[in-house]
Amino acid sequence: xxxxxxxxxxxxxxxxxxxxxxxxxxxxxxxxxxxxxxxxxxxxxxxxxxxxxxxxxxxxxxxxxxxxxxxxxxxxxxxxxxxxxxxxxxxxxxxxxxxxxxxxxxxxxxxxxxxxxxxxxxxxxxxxxxxxxxxxxxxxxxxxxxxxxxxxxxxxxxxxxxxxxxxxxxxxxxxxxxxxxxxxxxxxxxxxxxxxxxxxxxxxxxxxxxxxxxxxxxxxxxxxxxxxxxxxxxxxxxxxxxxxxxxxxxxxxxxxxxxxxxxxxxxxxxxxxxxxxxxxxxxxxxxxxxxxxxxxxxxxxxxxxxxxxxxxxxxxxxxxxxxxxxxxxxxxx
Amino acid sequence: xxxxxxxxxxxxxxxxxxxxxxxxxxxxxxxxxxxxxxxxxxxxxxxxxxxxxxxxxxxxxxxxxxxxxxxxxxxxxxxxxxxxxxxxxxxxxxxxxxxxxxxxxxxxxxxxxxxxxxxxxxxxxxxxxxxxxxxxxxxxxxxxxxxxxxxxxxxxxxxxxxxxxxxxxxxxxxxxxxxxxxxxxxxxxxxxxxxxxxxxxxxxxxxxxxxxxxxxxxxxxxxxxxxxxxxxxxxxxxxxxxxxxx
Ligand SMILES: Cc1cc2nc3c(=O)[nH]c(=O)nc-3n(C[C@H](O)[C@H](O)[C@H](O)COP(=O)(O)OP(=O)(O)OC[C@H]3O[C@@H](n4cnc5c(N)ncnc54)[C@H](O)[C@@H]3O)c2cc1C
Numbered sequence: 001x002x003x004x005x006x007x008x009x010x011x012x013x014x015x016x017x018x019x020x021x022x023x024x025x026x027x028x029x030x031x032x033x034x035x036x037x038x039x040x041x042x043x044x045x046x047x048x049x050x051x052x053x054x055x056x057x058x059x060x061x062x063x064x065x066x067x068x069x070x071x072x073x074x075x076x077x078x079x080x081x082x083x084x085x086x087x088x089x090x091x092x093x094x095x096x097x098x099x100x101x102x103x104x105x106x107x108x109x110x111x112x113x114x115x116x117x118x119x120x121x122x123x124x125x126x127x128x129x130x131x132x133x134x135x136x137x138x139x140x141x142x143x144x145x146x147x148x149x150x151x152x153x154x155x156x157x158x159x160x161x162x163x164x165x166x167x168x169x170x171x172x173x174x175x176x177x178x179x180x181x182x183x184x185x186x187x188x189x190x191x192x193x194x195x196x197x198x199x200x201x202x203x204x205x206x207x208x209x210x211x212x213x214x215x216x217x218x219x220x221x222x223x224x225x226x227x228x229x230x231x232x233x234x235x236x237x238x239x240x241x242x243x244x245x246x247x248x249x250x251x252x253x254x255x256x257x258x259x260x261x262x263x264x265x266x267x268x269x270x271x272x273x274x275x276x277x278x279x280x281x282x283x284x285x286x287x288x289x290x291x292x293x294x295x296x297x298x299x300x301x302x303x304x305x306x307x308x309x310x311x312x313x314x315x316x317x318x319x320x321x322x323x324x325x326x327x328x329x330x331x332x333x
Numbered sequence: 334x335x336x337x338x339x340x341x342x343x344x345x346x347x348x349x350x351x352x353x354x355x356x357x358x359x360x361x362x363x364x365x366x367x368x369x370x371x372x373x374x375x376x377x378x379x380x381x382x383x384x385x386x387x388x389x390x391x392x393x394x395x396x397x398x399x400x401x402x403x404x405x406x407x408x409x410x411x412x413x414x415x416x417x418x419x420x421x422x423x424x425x426x427x428x429x430x431x432x433x434x435x436x437x438x439x440x441x442x443x444x445x446x447x448x449x450x451x452x453x454x455x456x457x458x459x460x461x462x463x464x465x466x467x468x469x470x471x472x473x474x475x476x477x478x479x480x481x482x483x484x485x486x487x488x489x490x491x492x493x494x495x496x497x498x499x500x501x502x503x504x505x506x507x508x509x510x511x512x513x514x515x516x517x518x519x520x521x522x523x524x525x526x527x528x529x530x531x532x533x534x535x536x537x538x539x540x541x542x543x544x545x546x547x548x549x550x551x552x553x554x555x556x557x558x559x560x561x562x563x564x565x566x567x568x569x570x571x572x573x574x575x576x577x578x579x
Contacts, residue, residue, distance in 0.1 A: 081490075083460075083470060108491045112472040115425075115460025124426065124544030127456050140548060145453050146359075149350040151553065152453070155546045192469040193499040198490070206492030212579070236579065248514045254475065255489060260346055260451055261370045261509055269578040280346045286553075290578040292568070293559070308571055309559045321565040328569050328579070 016042040017099035018051050018067065019090050021107060025057025028209065029172070030105040032065045036173040037165050038103045039066025040132045045100075051179065052093040054078050054086060063179035065172060071096070071184035078188075080195040081109050085188040087116035092186030094121055094160065101139075102162045107208055114164055123160035130169040147260045147283040166287060167208065167266040207258065210239035212269040213288070215258060217243035217281075219274020219295065219314055223251035228318045229273065235325050241265065243275050259284035274314045277302025294318065334388040334479060334501075337441040338376045339432060339458065340407050341369035341450035342400035352550045359452070359550070361399075368403055371447025375507035377516055378477060379445055380411045386479070388443075389413055393435060395428045397421055401533060408528035409520030415531070420538035423546075425453075429461035430541035436466050441502065443484075448473050448506035453547070459506035468502040475510025 018038035020031035038049045048068040053059065055078060059070045071093045078085060090113070094102050102117065104110040106128060118125040128144045130151070138155045141163060145152040156162075207213060214233045220226065226240075233240045240256060247257035258265050260280040270288035274295060275281060282305050285291070293306040296313045303309050310317055344350070344364045351360040368376065382388035392407040394400045395418040404415040418431045436444055446459035463470030469484075471477075475494065476487040482501045487494050489510070520528070562568045572579045 081495075083472070087464075108473055108489065111456050112460070112470075112488075115429075115457040116464045116470065118426070118457065118544075119461050119464030124424075125455075125457055126545060128454055142551075145547075145550070146344075146350045147451050147454060149552070150352070151551045153548045153551070155548050156544065157546060158544045193471060193497050196485075196496045196498055198493065198495045200490065200493030200495075204492065208491035244514075254510050255493065257509070269572070269576070283346070290572070290576045292572070303559050303561075305556065306559045307557075307576065308568060309561050310563075310565070310568060311561060317565065321568070324565050324569055325579075328573070332573075 014045070014100045015048050015050050015097045016045070016101045016103065017090075017094050017097055018049060018103040019110065020051045020053050020056065020062055020067075021105060021109065022053060022056045025055060027053070027056065027061050030107060030167055030209065032061060032172055033168070033170055034103050034105050034165050035062050035065040035067050036175075037132070037170045039173065039175050040170070041101055041103065042066070044133065044136050050093070050097045050099070052090050052184070054089065059179050059181045063177045064174055066175035066177060067179040068177065070179045070181040072181055073184050073186065075185075075188070080198075082191045082193060082195070083109070083113040083116055084190065084192050087113040087120055088189045089186045090117055091120035093184060096184070100160055102160065104162065104164045106164050106166055110164065114162060118162050121160045121162070122158060123162045124156035124158040125162040125164065126154050126156055127164040128166050129163050130166050132170070144287065148286040149283055168268060168287075168289065169266070205237060205239045207239045207241055207256070207263050207265060210267050212236045212238035212271070213241050213258075213265050213267045214238045214271045214273070215241035215243070215275060215285075216246070216273040217275030218245050225315075226252065228322060231322050232271070232318065232325065235322060235329055243281055272302055272306070273318060275302060276300050277305055334382060334386065334443060335439065335441045336379050336382060336388050336390045336443045336445060337436060337439065338372065338379050338390060338392045338407070338412065339444065339446035340372050340376070340392050340394045340403060341447065341452070342366050342394055342396055342403040343369045343450050343452045346370070346451065350552070352552075356549045356551060366400075366403055368406060369447050369450045371449060371451075371508045373517060374509050374511045375445035375447060375505070376407055376410060376412065377518060378507065378511040380518070381512070382479065383411065391416060391439070393418070393432065395420060395422045395431045404533055405528050406520060408531045408533070409524040410518050411524065413531065415533040417533065417535050418538050419535050424543040425455040425457035426461060426544040427541045429458045429465060431538055432458070432462050433465040434539045435536070436462065443479065443501060444468070444504040445507055446504065448508045456506075459504050463504035466502070466504070468504045469499045470504050471497060471499060472506040474505040474507045477505060477507075477511060
């Protein structure tokens with residue numbers, strides 16, 4: 001008898017919870033993407049979507065992407081990110097909502113808190129997921145593995161499931177709706193880690209958030225030649241990135257190093273200039289949708305991985321491309 | 334300070350990835366295994382703590398006997414003792430739970446793990462280990478200093494970095510930056526000889542369960558051929574009209 005009641009309660013309550021990150025109160029595009037994705041799962045399961053936000057501002061955009069209800073945790077102590085406290089707050093929201101599935105982005109902060117959340121909820125966690133669950137029962141998702149050299153079909157066997165959705169893997173899907181917003185004040189526990197200082201270029205797009213990434217390698221010969229790369233990034237509203245040796249040589253900051261041992265890239269457009277396309281580099285950028293290579297060596301392995309290519313000297317091609325891109329942007333915006 | 338460095342045994346970064354048994358198992362045939370690059374940066378930082386601050390450094394792997402050469406390499410680089418938890422690693426939670434037992438029994442102050450292993454890319458073992466043992470946790474850690482029981486760390490965030498203060502016991506998910514590429518050590522003859530005499534303790538697993546199950550694998554569909562263009566006008570046109578990327 002008890003057993004029947006217990007499962008009935010779960011059926012009534014269960015929802016999909018999505019953690020929607022915001023910066024200065026504004027929800028990031030990645031948050032709208034995970035909201036869309038949560039809605040997709042909720043439709044599969046015949047349930048609703050609750051978002052949990054931390055110091056979120058206008059929540060209307062969440063409604064537009066399928067969220068039915070928002071739990072907004074407002075606390076000045078959470079202005080600086082703290083993985084333990086955020087995980088605790090999200091876990092409390094998951095419990096309050098009886099959530100069976102929790103969806104996260106794969107931002108640096110989300111990847112940081114996800115395993116803590118998994119322990120708190122005794123939930124299995126699949127990271128780098130690329131599509132809607134292949135089935136809801138058993139709960140099986142497709143995720144990248146071997147640094148984009150393969151996919152793994154992974155079953156999560158726990159009662160609560162945590163899914164980390166790869167950036168740009170699902171896209172934005174509008175759903176008509178309005179999200180009812182409630183304040184939520186969970187226990188936050190010990191912070192344990194205290195932020196002393198943040199060093200972040202506010203005028204630049206980060207590689208994680210960028211639609212377009214302009215990346216350059218050792219073919220550029222020296223750090224003094226990065227002006228044209230920054231110029232292209234500026235024209236396209238892109239983030240700048242580089243190959244590993246470029247950061248090892250100190251030509252560019254480590255934070256720009258992309259690839260298997262650097263940051264992963266999953267942008268819509270990845271432009272590689274003077275990069276040979278070594279397997280470790282390609283592994284990290286392969287999730288990008290459209291890849292362009294500019295290299296003077298037609299044998300460069302990158303040409304096998306790219307969608308479009310120009311065989312030519314970067315020092316001739318890039319300045320001309322910049323000029324024409326600027327004109328194109330002026331005419332098309 | 335007692336340090337434990339978690340060592341994942343992974344295919345070399347140049348490996349061709351194939352699967353066997355109806356795409357249910359990674360094909361290790363002809364694959365060279367190495368210390369996971371993120372862990373190697375952590376191990377090298379641990380050597381600094383050993384040499385400059387008198388820390389003891391143990392290394393650990395959860396895995397079968399085939400991972401022992403990788404642990405021996407870590408000993409040759411300078412770790413004092415290696416531990417192998419004798420069970421096939423099946424998912425991140427199981428590994429974290431097995432590690433948690435060793436960390437608690439051994440009273441480690443600092444656990445250095447890699448932000449992710451380059452094979453299954455789970456990115457969860459260090460955080461779960463911290464969650465299970467109640468230690469503080471810093472992920473994507475690119476610098477670490479310890480003074481008494483206080484730790485100062487820098488972590489990579491999207492678009493920059495952040496400096497944090499915390500205390501031991503601590504788990505970090507490390508990566509390049511903890512030390513520079515040029516600081517990485519190739520074991521020398523003497524190190525290799527000494528490593529043979531150092532203890533490699535095999536402990537039986539506590540029987541941790543899994544929470545996920547990699548049912549099968551698949552390789553990405555082969556890519557179509559690149560479109561080579563002669564002029565930048567053509568490139569802009571294709572990016573706009575065909576790829577819809579600008
Ligand atoms: C364990 C391990 C991990 C690694 N992880 C990474 C990683 O995460 N990311 C990464 O990037 N690498 C990584 N590497 C390094 C990788 O193997 C390559 O060495 C590296 O990617 C090469 O960088 P590059 O393409 O800039 O330089 P190069 O290989 O030197 O290539 C330079 C390219 O520029 C071209 N070029 C030269 N002049 C011009 C010109 N005037 N105009 C146009 N093109 C020109 C050349 O034809 C060449 O193709 C890793 C290696 C190892 C062993």
